[in-house]
Amino acid sequence: MRFDRPPPEPLASAHGFLLSWNGHRISAMFAEGLEPLGLRPPHFGVLTLIEAKPGSTQQELVDRSQVDPSSMVSIIDELEATGLAERRDHPDDRRKHALYLTARGGKTLTRAREVAIKTFSEVFAPLDADERETLRRLLRKLAGIDD
């Protein structure tokens, strides 16, 4: 799928297609922006969750990220290999790992957030501030999030 042009009619007339197309487009653009940092979107998600709750176990990250356990292993393997996060022994249970960001991981997450913001501005450029807020509200409602 290419995203360098608007989707063609008659497909673009369908609400569902539009939502799907825009969603895949922003994913692809974000993934491309993350590439220079050596990250893919799931890495960003996991880094974000570790920062939000340092010391989380892999199981907790699985629950909060909707990523399956085996994928979580490889994502964290990669984060450790690139020195962005580390597994430490869990104080209460020798089966568990406690996950923490490294200093470098924190910095990389900051840069990844800048990428997210840049991608966001590019994609949402056609909308003014009011429209963006409306879209955000509608998308949250669509996702089943109560405000």
Add this chain to the structure above:
Amino acid sequence: MRFDRPPPEPLASAHGFLLSWNGHRISAMFAEGLEPLGLRPPHFGVLTLIEAKPGSTQQELVDRSQVDPSSMVSIIDELEATGLAERRDHPDDRRKHALYLTARGGKTLTRAREVAIKTFSEVFAPLDADERETLRRLLRKLAGIDD
């Protein structure tokens, strides 16, 4: 990625994540709905485009669908194998094929459209009519479509 629950915070706070999550969710639901018809979303797209302009060449479908040429070959192979579309000789150029829906293809497309509408109603159920129209307008604007 799982879609049976709303996306977790803090991820759900990000506009981009919300758009991407909803987009992937509706794709996944539509794909699931199409399964009993033996179709995947790209088949639906190609059927739609052939119906919109019968006699299209594969190259034209590639241009209008944003699917790459080699994927187009397998999609059309599958549509022919299941008797939904057919390649005919192109009157002007022996390199080209002219694509047509079969009667069965037309019926299947109708049923696939019903699946699309059903998926759409499910996903957009949390929104009222005005909100849906607003969302449609914003998504078209986002996609770069001039109204």
Add this chain to the structure above:
DNA sequence: TATTGTTATACTCTATAACTATA
């Protein structure tokens, strides 16, 4: 030489199930 369609192939991403070590 360029274009249409095709094939062969490789790659990315994810999911499934079986395994280990601990509880």
Add this chain to the structure above:
DNA sequence: TATAGTTATAGAGTATAACAATA
């Protein structure tokens, strides 16, 4: 017996580049 994490493996889906036939 159940849980945390891991491994091995297979699968879906897509993309890339080389190719034959025709223009």
